[in-house]
Amino acid sequence: MEGGIKSAIGSGGRYDKMISGFLESKQEYPTVGISFGLDRICMALKEKGLKISKTPTQVYLIPIKTEKECVDIARELRKQNIKVDMDMNGKGISKNLQYANSYEIPYVIFVGQEELKAKKVKLRNMKTGKEELLKVNDVKNKVK
Numbered sequence: 720m721e722g723g724i725k726s727a728i729g730s731g732g733r734y735d736k737m738i739s740g741f742l743e744s745k746q747e748y749p750t751v752g753i754s755f756g757l758d759r760i761c762m763a764l765k766e767k768g769l770k771i772s773k774t775p776t777q778v779y780l781i782p783i784k785t786e787k788e789c790v791d792i793a794r795e796l797r798k799q800n801i802k803v804d805m806d807m808n809g810k811g812i813s814k815n816l817q818y819a820n821s822y823e824i825p826y827v828i829f830v831g832q833e834e835l836k837a838k839k840v841k842l843r844n845m846k847t848g849k850e851e852l853l854k855v856n857d858v859k860n861k862v863k
Contacts, residue, residue, distance in 0.1 A: 729753060731752055734751065738750050774823070774824060777825060778803050781816075781829050783812070783830060783832075784831065784832070785831060785832065786807070788830065788835055789830050801859060801862055801863075825846065828858070842862075
C-alpha cells in the first residue's frame with residue numbers, strides 16, 4: 720500500500736520445540752504459527768477509506784412473543800443468504816433497538832402476532848426509520 724503501513728503486519732514461523740517444552744518431552748512436534756497486527760491492518764484500511772463494519776449482521780430479528788416462529792423465519796432468511804441475528808433473551812423492543820444501533824445493524828425485523836396473522840414481517844430501515852410490511856421472501860430485495 721502506498722503511504723500506508725511502514726512495518727510488518729504479520730509474522731510466523733516454526734515452533735517444533737515449543738510444544739515439547741510445554742509437554743516436558745524430548746519429542747518434537749511439527750508446529751507452525753502465525754500472528755498479525757490487526758490494529759495496523761485496520762488503520763491501513765481506514766486510510767484507504769474503507770469502512771470497517773462492527774458486525775456482518777444485515778438483519779436483527781426481534782420476536783414479540785413469537786420466538787419459535789422467528790427461528791423458522793431466521794432459517795428462511797439465511798437460506799436467502801441474509802446474515803441474521805436474533806434476540807433469544809426476550810430483552811424487549813427498546814433494548815433490542817439499542818443493541819441493533821450499537822452494532823450498526825442496518826435493518827431490524829419485528830415479528831408479533833399481527834405480523835404472523837398477515838404472514839408478513841415488519842422491516843425497519845435503521846437509518847431512515849422507515850417501516851414496511853413484507854413477505855419473508857421479499858426481504859432480500861430490500862436488504863441487498
